[in-house]
Amino acid sequence: MSKPALDPNHHTSPDFGSDLETSQLTDRDAEMFFEHFDDGLYIGMMSGTSLDGLDAVLCRFTDDDLAPLHIVATYSQAFPPRLREVLLALCQPNGVQALNPAADEPNNEIDWFGWASRAYGEFASSVVNSLLQQANTSADDILAIGCHGQTIRHRPEWGFSLQLIDANIIAERTGISVVHDFRRRDMAVGGQGAPLVPAFHAALFSHATDARVLLNLGGIANITVLPALNNAQTVVGYDTGPANVLLDAWAMRHIQQSFDADGQWAASGHVITPLLNQLLAHPFFAKDYPKSTGREDFHLAWLDASLEQFANSTDATEHTPADVQATLTELSAIAAAEQIARFKNTHASQVYVCGGGALNSHLLSRLRAHLPDWTISSTKDLGLDPLWVEAAAFAWLARQTLMSETGNLPAVTGADKKVVLGQVCF
Template structure:
């Protein structure tokens, strides 16, 4: 389709694609979007997660990859993203909806934010050409490097979508996404005032402990069942909370390089002194809840009167984590994003559909206050 004709459509249907640091599969969301910028209207039409095979998940979780590994995975993951997009497009077609474009975050294999005078970088794989070839529609991808080029950290990028979805004239909401990494966005009426940052590890640490402590036999703590039956290991909690990242001032972002399980859980995963699996997972779960709460109390509450925290991400399904979070922040009202028509696991896939729409319309779609970029820029590259 001609890009100019696509921009002129009253409603554009985009497929947002996301593979997060939890490495559980491709999240795909079909989103109807009218307009662009502050006037845009968004409706989620469909969402599904297409799980990775155990073998592919092991490859993505490997602590070390060669250049050849990355090269081959880039192409192979591209086909997996194409599979997911094609299946969701077929589902839409059954309801007389044709996808106009796709927007793929890809899968992050390295994210090194610039710090001081040191150059950083960010690398996502999952070749967009595979999606474009299969679906014969434009694909927007590789969003993060443009923000880095403008002096930003390349993350977080979802705050733009949070602002578009949740900004209100008379209220200030915060959104909390608990994926592999947990992050907050303070959604203000003016995008220039939006505050967003990564708090630290989320499911990456919890599931990582379950996986490493069982030598891969258990890949995650489903519903928080292990943590619910565990007891605190004080020395492990002290180690987990004593990380310099938690003291850094926003804007800040992080990832596998700082909180990969093999690094963050060193000395306890696999167990060194006969610790029970349940106790290990319970302690990590408490650490995740506490670091989220401390980030809110330290970096958000003193400057913003937040009327509600809207929670999304796979961590919402961890009942033990959510119970601990409410205990850590007893005066903060939490509400799942599902109440706002946004399925809790769909947030990032929906966000990248929104970001892709803005790129196609030529609308700047980073949030400099969140990423540290010098100015607003148009993110991504378009494959036709």
């Protein structure tokens, strides 16, 4: 794939009426409706487990196999501090009890959910409008926004995944149709609703003769194993465990930084091997795929409990906060490397990394240490900056929805069949 290039051309959305519902369409209407959405401008938005901000990408999809995606503009903005604080609280059961509400703020979990849904919608709208202003592009030229929303609870064992978002606000504030709620349709047919990005990886990064592994190092790490197109093997993808979620939380607590820049703090410490082995005993790592995880399994309270358990064990040793950071980095590296190594039989030898962890040179060095026979580089070598892969994926998923095309991979999520994902707020 060629490197994404700026595309100054605009594509105007067909006017089917602002109140159109797909259930009102005849077969012929539907055919005309969907065919207009294959080639044009979309916005993708993603705020991941790290909760470090909201990423937005304006991109154009084409039917050119050599250059199917052109990045027009990108924009990222940190969450307003109060919204981030509330989102983090909502990610943990009864976490809002630790909030100190002002007189005009909610005082229970359901009300906080409603408050945050609206606040997220307003914030996302401002991000879209800033992106359009930066790109000198009109909202009328955008076919749809694909906005994932913020996951505050992911419970595949109970058959649900909850993303906080009010797409109605985004549609009203921007004047653009919004596709959201991507996960629950997959779960309705027996899937885990995650990970969803491997379908985008397969569409964009598969190669005719080369097998590849994509490694996303966001808050949670996940892999996508892409067999060569001339190979009958199935695409595989699943979460491998924590990546930045614990690293960022520990850095914020001890060095008052939202992340460990380039892994320098971790590199200054030493791995605590007995603690590492204890952390690797978490039941998630022993599960076979398909599998997915999130803050429900890996969070600061879990780490604190693990450290207390370690302190009371016979293996306890003197250590510093930097040593814990080094150990958490090793945890992320080993968890991902062990899973990648399982797929050597696909003849893959190249790992392409995306997500914020792609900028953590210490984490990448530990990955290379555990995968000496693999070449590890960034998705930039495939033409897409590693920081924008997930946002672009949700632009692609929005396009799939509007084209009435499936967006999940049953072999990845565990679903019974392929389905069209997402709800549309026109």
